[in-house]
Amino acid sequence: MPYIPHDPDETAVMLATVGLDSLDALFDEIPAALQCDVLEIPDGISERALRREMEHRAAQQPDLRCFAGGGVYAHHIPALVWEIAGRGEFYSAYTPYQPEASQGTLQTLYEFQSCITRLTGMDISNASLHDGPTALAEACLMALRLRQDRNRAILVPATLWPHWRAVLETILGLQDIQLVLLPMDPGTGRLILPEQGLDEREPAAMIIPQIGIFGVLEDVDTLSLWAEQQGLLRIAVCSPYALAMLKPPVEWGERGVDIAVGEAQPLGVPLSGGGPYLGFLACRRDHVRQLPGRLVAKTVDREGREGYCLTLQAREQHIRRGKATSNICTSQGLLVTAATIHMGALGADGLQQAAWESHRLAVRLQSLLLDIPGVQGTCPGPIFQEFAVRFPLPARYLQDRLLEAGILAGIPLQDWGMGEDGDMLVACTELLDDQDLEEYAAAIRQILQEGRLAWN
Amino acid sequence: MPYIPHDPDETAVMLATVGLDSLDALFDEIPAALQCDVLEIPDGISERALRREMEHRAAQQPDLRCFAGGGVYAHHIPALVWEIAGRGEFYSAYTPYQPEASQGTLQTLYEFQSCITRLTGMDISNASLHDGPTALAEACLMALRLRQDRNRAILVPATLWPHWRAVLETILGLQDIQLVLLPMDPGTGRLILPEQGLDEREPAAMIIPQIGIFGVLEDVDTLSLWAEQQGLLRIAVCSPYALAMLKPPVEWGERGVDIAVGEAQPLGVPLSGGGPYLGFLACRRDHVRQLPGRLVAKTVDREGREGYCLTLQAREQHIRRGKATSNICTSQGLLVTAATIHMGALGADGLQQAAWESHRLAVRLQSLLLDIPGVQGTCPGPIFQEFAVRFPLPARYLQDRLLEAGILAGIPLQDWGMGEDGDMLVACTELLDDQDLEEYAAAIRQILQEGRLAWN
Amino acid sequence: MELIFGLDHKRPEREPPEGIPVSLLRQGRLPLPNPSELEVLRHYTRLSQQNFSVDTQFYPLGSCTMKYNPRIAHELAVQRGFSRLHPATPARAQQGLLQCLWELQEWLTALTGMAAASLTPAAGAQGELAGVAMIRAYHRRLGDSGRTRFLIPQGAHGTNPASARMAGFDVSEIPCGPEGDMDLEALDRALGPDVAGIMLTNPSVLGTFERQIAEVARRVHAAGGLLYYDGANLNAILGRVKPGVMGFDAMHLNLHKTFATPHGGGGPGSGVVAVSAALEPYLPVPRVGRDSCGWCWETRRNHPDSIGQLGGYGGSVAVLLRAHAYIRRLGAKGLRRVSAYAALNANYLLKELQRAGYLAAFPQRRAGHEFVLSLQDLRETTGVRALDVVKRLLDFGIHAPTVYFPQLVPECLLVEPTETESRATLDRFVAVMAKIRREAMETPEILFGAPHHLPVKRLDEALAARRLEVAG
Amino acid sequence: MELIFGLDHKRPEREPPEGIPVSLLRQGRLPLPNPSELEVLRHYTRLSQQNFSVDTQFYPLGSCTMKYNPRIAHELAVQRGFSRLHPATPARAQQGLLQCLWELQEWLTALTGMAAASLTPAAGAQGELAGVAMIRAYHRRLGDSGRTRFLIPQGAHGTNPASARMAGFDVSEIPCGPEGDMDLEALDRALGPDVAGIMLTNPSVLGTFERQIAEVARRVHAAGGLLYYDGANLNAILGRVKPGVMGFDAMHLNLHKTFATPHGGGGPGSGVVAVSAALEPYLPVPRVGRDSCGWCWETRRNHPDSIGQLGGYGGSVAVLLRAHAYIRRLGAKGLRRVSAYAALNANYLLKELQRAGYLAAFPQRRAGHEFVLSLQDLRETTGVRALDVVKRLLDFGIHAPTVYFPQLVPECLLVEPTETESRATLDRFVAVMAKIRREAMETPEILFGAPHHLPVKRLDEALAARRLEVAG
């Protein structure tokens, strides 16, 4: 039962070996004035009491059908994903610095890297960053290192999720890097390119999201081509389920992008109220020395047998210290393991099946909602699994009301300080079914009806 | 994703190898008249739809604080028990007929056997039977084989759980074995021994439960001594948590018992609405050739290294066929694994801590209930974790009413066709706390109050 | 590995409880160990790694159906709403569970072509016991208590005769012909007024389908006997052939073979029994029923003629839930795919192994879901026995097929690949078997000494029985 | 082992979706494999078995605190009520979660002796970044933008300088004296109006407690700088010494080292930051707050001076829940036991290894929760390097201690046994280390060739970098 094994006899013998007579004496080098108790923390409780308390806490979150997205999605996670990822040998291992004792983790990371390169078409992927937004920030820093001839500035599209932009502001802001905003056409939800090309500030790179903040698919070829013409590095922002259906960033424009990043949470990682998630970052082969984060490579042992190990560690903080490509150390190992197993468990076919179904449901829900009197679309473009809609009542109010029907209705755009009061970003995944959509629409219809009655 | 890997090409190649052109042709030796579809079974559904449906079904069982026992108990199961027992290598292995490839399961079974011998004090334990009641039935058959000089009859105490007796009736009844009932004193809840010893029928064995049906501890020494004097084999019925506190059967009477059986469910096996559980059966060394069920022994490999294998398989049906000591084949392997890990995880100290706490709570609840006007005790004897109480309202009605307070109040004795209308068998485990007891008592007080008001 | 008992730290002693006479209490310390949590975790995690299992190895163990049991069934069956349910909970607080069990009862009844089912038996053997007990009850109810003998085919699984004996019957064996079908003349000779019935699997333990089954049924019935179907091989005909249609009166299903419950190192299982209308009243209780308030457990009160209770409660509920989830996931079509691919894999593997030089016991027959090889030729030419071959297989990370069962084929292997193995796995198995065959000819010592690469070398089972060190 | 991509079965093609221009769609097949579920399960189960892990091996990896992380914390953190929660869920539908996070925020604030905490950083390095960013913001708010330099002790962990650089600072290193304490004169020389602050761990990466910490704090503060505490070594002083009391202004905690989250093969972690009152306004958002309706997420709207968001949402929630469960389970007393036994194990092990002939880098000092050995003597007498010794350890089923860190001790091992290991495990480690030492003297080839008994022999890391095969 106990986490600490020692019994009193063992403790006494060990203390004697050390030449002390009490546990507290082990701290005799620490000035007494610095030592104290922590009285604010309650007494410990048994495992069974803890379980009871925490089950109660967990039960306070109602079970909701999830129509919220915004970069993280409630996709189906096959039972075997965490069954395996949770095995002690994965769960309780350290970063695989000793490759001979870590082939399990290393090959899994290698397979993750391979999956990401296969999804994006890029040459090389690292083995995860903390989440999508930090991956994007790292990509920007990487681009700046690659293009030291340019200004320390990045073109940031107005169609990027606001919380991603916020992270860029924090991290890039520390190095006084400029974020140059590319405007969006509110009528289409797509970016507007400057007519004359760039002004004299000459940023190093442009961020190109495959899907804009209102869910509309960007014309990635046009954007990429333009960026190529401006001599900008291109940083793609992609989502893994969308990549199962949409054109991979290696094919965007004439020459493909330079770096592709995204949030890999949808690949088998539970939503967990906001984290931990995992970002991916893939790039061209010739950019690899500026890659942040861990990288696994295939090699051979002294008998010529294949094996895997961390590589190009000279990029990393534990070797290069202040000059590393990033300060990242602990990244998202176990989530990478889960994501890799998830992709294996679904397979190409399962991933596409889920993508197709999510798309079908989103298109159908969009039309169900637009059929309701008073509900308007925001942008007409093609969508993948998410779209914005304008309700005649405040989106926050509707979100609140739909909780009662066991529905998380989406993300009110005002939560991000965007759009109008009634704007809601709504996402579908294959976890939902047609009846859920109908119940969503019916609930909205009902509330709007009530509203109309109340106002008349 | 799929459970069956073959794609159409693979199927075609394999069929060609077999020399057939369709899957259905594989069944061409089966007369057509015997072949048909199963139209009554609904179409399959996706894993995600299945999860949703089954989560809904699971949620229909309310979360109850469990005061029901009757041989199976809601003890605390440490998180690591099923974490490990559920590992694929235990979960998806077969019976360890190939010992070199099954040392994990075999050593675990050996440790289970060792734990049971240590708990009971007996020499030898098998590696599980289906549940407590079948273990008792097997013990009776074993006793009859050991005592072929005696009548095919067993002394069955009236204090044995009725559902256990029902199983004896079914199984022993098939071989027309006689169950001779030893009566109980309803005032004490204990057995009454015949003044003159046995009549001429001379049964082979006597069953001695350590704890009677009303929860009262039997005077096992007196019972055992008497049975010794009658030349009867003694079959003890014990419960593992009780054995952590009470005298082990090897010490009962003058010479100890011959066979000890019990239900091992409390050792880490979830209640699961009735099963699967696991029975244990331990015996004296000289009775081992009549032991039913699997048995693991230590041995050495050809290099002298220690290892484990199944032993005395000549007792079993796959060798001895019709003359086997039992027909049992598949037993309760994974539950044995869980029970062994459970005992390890709790340790002697944890097991005793839980036993002591269960006892303390039961004694306290008994007195809380007896303080309520109108509530009576049934028997005065010492208890372990369970006791019977007589309510002035029907126990079934109270059980039903207490569900609303999130309490499973116990087992109405009338469910077993025993006692009076108001009699309830109430159990406590360490999963409960003092507040639960107080809420139980308060709920009873309240209902009785209402009742009195209604009747006045 | 060291035993768990070596991991023992002292914990403070406990005061004896008040109110219990000292004479009833344990004296001295409880001789179980006190490890730390990490010690326990490490000990059993490491032990687990010493096992072969379906999750880690190909496991072509005939008669056992070692297939992949979808993990979703496990996840759903152990949900808190099911796992914490005490069996004494009133029916109205367990409707979700009872609905699942009721549906399963219905589905299994349909799948077997029977009239009714009871979920209670804990494993196949207990199902058999229930089955023969029902047949016994049926005859007795007809006033016929002279039927004291049960027939089984030669080579039947050991539980068959053992269960019949446990239900008080004597047993006679019926031989089979060279193609694996039953010798009908021998059957006729065996039948008589003292015969209560016959127990059969179909496909039989030889892996071949008993083609004369309708005729067998006719003759047994004509002689006043009933037919019991041992469902261990149901995977072979799932969704295609109903035992009820073949003429069987009673049967069990091994849910732990066919329906998504893993073997768990030897259980738990479930041996659900299904019967014809004539036997329905005798089904073991409790059964799941429906009344005006919903689903409920029915007891002997509802079924006074029941053979009674076989276990403490309503069966291996958590196993039943897995089977329910599995059937719901696959549906009728999916179940038919199971038998189709089980048969395809078996027949393909048989052909390829024959090509590698192995001799089929019944070369002229289609394999069911499994097949028998005889290594008698190898034994004669090289001295290598079936046991040596399968021990050598372990070295290649492949579990041994069943050996020396069915007992009527000398030096036999019973091989069951199951539907969830890929062609690549089967091909690898064939390649290894071919290699072992070459080794047997060229360097038989390698086989006699096998296994070489496992945690232990070949274990001395005779010594184990002699020393009988069965607790530590 | 074969890659997952080899497990590929063809699946039927899918019609392109309607309503999306072809130019935006993927053309051709998605180049991921299509394995069966069993193939996936087997593949990754077998891979897992090739890992060392705390659950299977002793893992005395200095600076990493590879202790037992109670499984109950995992079980509770992944409950459906937490794991299925979308971060956009309104606060009123996540009160249970928010209450846990709020309590954790309070407890960690208390434990560190700070004024406030923010849970958002995803790992230690991100906590460091947040910390130095807050210090930067603090100075700027005072109008002082000339403080462009951060001090770190020589040999500090690589993330320290990397984080400082990432926040736009230059870095200077301060040497330490022969007993591991900081060289105060060097500190004085380094301090000046351009110094923003200093980053320290205590115990330092040498495993020794910086005894002059109060004096260091006084001098840095006097020079206008602030002190940042790298919490990676908190296990050493848990519940005994509060960084706030030592004089630190900001710090992070590595919940994945000290608070029951496993390392998972390299994450996920959590680097909660805690700060003094002066820095409180700058804490990263979101933070967990309380208002009239209960608990809520507070954003930049509530904290306009915040350095901003470091990640998409509120932090590694599932990791935070594990930490919450762990603290709740242990309570204040339990936390003090952690540091007591971490220290006992480290000091005992150091003594025993010294007895076995190994040289402590700081023999005159008490070990914290870890200690440094130098194998320089071995290298000089036998040519055996620290790397050879730890590779050989792997052969005995013991994970390598940290090697070549801290960089200032030649041929060093950094050994951290943690509190959850038993004396028996430590004694076995000592015995193995003694044996390896003998091997180094007598048969050094064994060490140069190690490991010998793992799935692969020593891997060629140089070749890996040269070939750079990083995807398949």
Ligand SMILES: Cc1ncc(COP(=O)(O)O)c(C=O)c1O
């Ligand atoms: C043909 C056959 N019949 C019966 C059984 C007995 O089933 P159980 O092990 O579930 O009791 C088996 C089990 O292997 C079997 O293979």
Ligand SMILES: Cc1ncc(COP(=O)(O)O)c(C=O)c1O
């Ligand atoms: C001393 C020290 N500081 C900082 C860190 C970085 O923490 P993280 O890996 O959580 O980013 C580590 C991690 O090993 C460390 O040991």
